[in-house]
Amino acid sequence: xxxxxxxxxxxxxxxxxxxxxxxxxxxxxxxxxxxxxxxxxxxxxxxxxxxxxxxxxxxxxxxxxxxxxxxxxxxxxxxxxxxxxxxxxxxxxxxxxxxxxxxxxxxxxxxxxxxxxxxxxxxxxxxxxxxxxxxxxxxxxxxxxxxxxxxxxxxxxxxxxxxxxxxxxxxxxxxxxxxxxxxxxxxxxxxxxxxxxxxxxxxxxxxxxxxxxxxxxxxxxxxxxxxxxxxxxxxxxxxxxxxxxxxxxxxxxxxxxxxxxxxxxxxxxxxxxxxxxxxxxxxxxxxxxxxxxxxxxxxxxxxxxxxxxxxxxxxxxxxxxxxxxxxxxxxxxxxxxxxxxxxxxxxxxxxxxxxxxxxxxxxx
Numbered sequence: 001x002x003x004x005x006x007x008x009x010x011x012x013x014x015x016x017x018x019x020x021x022x023x024x025x026x027x028x029x030x031x032x033x034x035x036x037x038x039x040x041x042x043x044x045x046x047x048x049x050x051x052x053x054x055x056x057x058x059x060x061x062x063x064x065x066x067x068x069x070x071x072x073x074x075x076x077x078x079x080x081x082x083x084x085x086x087x088x089x090x091x092x093x094x095x096x097x098x099x100x101x102x103x104x105x106x107x108x109x110x111x112x113x114x115x116x117x118x119x120x121x122x123x124x125x126x127x128x129x130x131x132x133x134x135x136x137x138x139x140x141x142x143x144x145x146x147x148x149x150x151x152x153x154x155x156x157x158x159x160x161x162x163x164x165x166x167x168x169x170x171x172x173x174x175x176x177x178x179x180x181x182x183x184x185x186x187x188x189x190x191x192x193x194x195x196x197x198x199x200x201x202x203x204x205x206x207x208x209x210x211x212x213x214x215x216x217x218x219x220x221x222x223x224x225x226x227x228x229x230x231x232x233x234x235x236x237x238x239x240x241x242x243x244x245x246x247x248x249x250x251x252x253x254x255x256x257x258x259x260x261x262x263x264x265x266x267x268x269x270x271x272x273x274x275x276x277x278x279x280x281x282x283x284x285x286x287x288x289x290x291x292x293x294x295x296x297x298x299x300x301x302x303x304x305x306x307x308x309x310x311x312x313x314x315x316x317x318x319x320x321x322x323x324x325x326x327x328x329x330x331x332x333x334x335x336x337x338x339x340x341x342x343x344x345x346x347x348x349x350x351x352x353x354x355x356x357x358x359x360x361x362x363x364x
Contacts, residue, residue, distance in 0.1 A: 037187035037216045044179035045336060052333035053350035054307060054357060057326025062317050062362035066097030070316060071119035075131035076107035079259075081281075081305050082130055085154070088309020089128060091355070096317075096362050098125075107230045109136050109198075116140035126150045126316035133200045134159035150319030154312050157200045164315050164325035168302050168332040170201045174208025174256075176336055177278050180298055181252045182216055184276065189213060189220040192243050193254035194236065194264065196229040202256040205280065209254060223247070227260060236260045240267035244275065253277040258286040258299055265295045282337065287346045293339040301345055303332040307354040314358060 072089050074082040090100045101122060103115035116137045119127050127149060133156055134141060141161040144151050150163040158165045181189050191213065195206040206224060213222050225243055227236050240263065244250060253268070253275060255261040261279040265286075268275050279286055279299035289296035303311075311329045318325055337345040 034187045034217075037182055040216060041179045041183040041187065044176065045183050048176045048179070048334075048336035049338075049341065050335070051345065051350055052301075052335045054354050055328040055331070055333065056311075056357050056361045057314065057318070057328050059361050059363060060318055060321065060323055062096045062314075062321075064321060065093075065125065065317050068125035068320065069099045069101060069122065070313065070320075071101050071103060071122060071124040071127045072312075073103045073105060073112070073115045073119050073127060073129040073132065075105050075112070077102065077104040078107075081283075084305035085130055085309040085312070088306030089313050090309070091306075092310040092313035092358060095355075095359055098313075098317075105132055112136050113140065120144060120147070120149070123147070124149060125320045126152070128152045128154055128312045128316050129156075129162075130154040130312075131156060131199065131201075133198070134161045135200070150316055152312055152316045152319070152325075154308065155201060157204050158330075163319050164330060166308060166311050166315060166330055166332055167201065168334050170204035171208035171211075173280055173300055173302070173334060174205040174210070175212040176300065176334075177205075177254055177280060178209040178212035178216070180278050180336060181254065182213065182220070184278075184297065185220075185251055187217045187220070189217060189222075189252055190247070190249050191221065191252045191254055192223045192225055192247065192250055193256065194225045194227055194239070194260050195256035196227050196232075196260075198229055199257075205256045221249075229257075229259075232260055232263060236263035237267040240264045241271060244268070244271045244273060250275060255279040257281050258283045261286050261289065261296055261299070265289055268295045282346075284346075287337070287342055290337060291339055291342045298336055298338040300334050301337045301348070302334040304348050304351050304354075307351050308332065310354060310358045314361065317362075 072086050077083050086102050093100045103119050105112040105115045112132050138161055141151055153162040153165040193206055195202040197203055210222050213220050258279040258281050276297045277295050279296055282299040282301045286299055290299050314329050315325050
């Protein structure tokens, strides 16, 4: 065989060997990355599934608030979550001889502003605003500050415009949802997450999920589907159907708020596809979805509405007495709930007797 041919064959063999070795190394790296992703996801999910307990702050003399009036400004009192939270707030105030007034934002920014103005006109001892972004009512919050009226934001990200807040760690909510999806898909996620950008808490939650999936699984895909919170009942179902049709490779859906899951689940069922979903801010009906495990595989149980109302009064009451807010109350705990533990978790055992716990805190 000519020497030139021998040399050419040798070069070709070496080239094939190098290509093969490169492919093997690339595959090994990918496998290692997937293993690392799965280890993290499993550990994160296990931690998030642990039961949570109500946290209260140190005792304070809340009985000094007797005779004072506090305002509660709600995003939309037609929503069960807002009305139930207000009932908790009202009961907490009544337990120390204080009274409350409620003002309805009716789910619209102009009405948020009007409701805050009405609350300010009463010169209350403090104001709690529920699920309303501070950016929408900045002028009113500034007025409250100038008049010495403490303000507490409930279920919205913390802001320097308010005196204090009660909210879960929204970014952590998103990370937990993302880790659950990664575990469920073997770190091969193609996700569409539905959120409502008018709510800062959902925006932060969605960004947390997006960042976590991008960090743990760069090859995974993540799409955001924005919804108008006021139109969920009419638009979210069709939007889900459209997303499924447009992206046949989807293998998981995420919902930043379970009121959207209520519409998404039937849309998935109508599609005929076995497309799972993980939700957040659980609702009674979505906990039933999770119990069945057909579409919604898990959701996040975040505090509870009536106890959150008590916590909001705890915070605004402290501030009205010129005391510091309680960090333990500010951070609402959450639990990842799936079909295996939904029965017990939905009863919120960690919140049992919450009224007595807060009353004890009010008796200093």
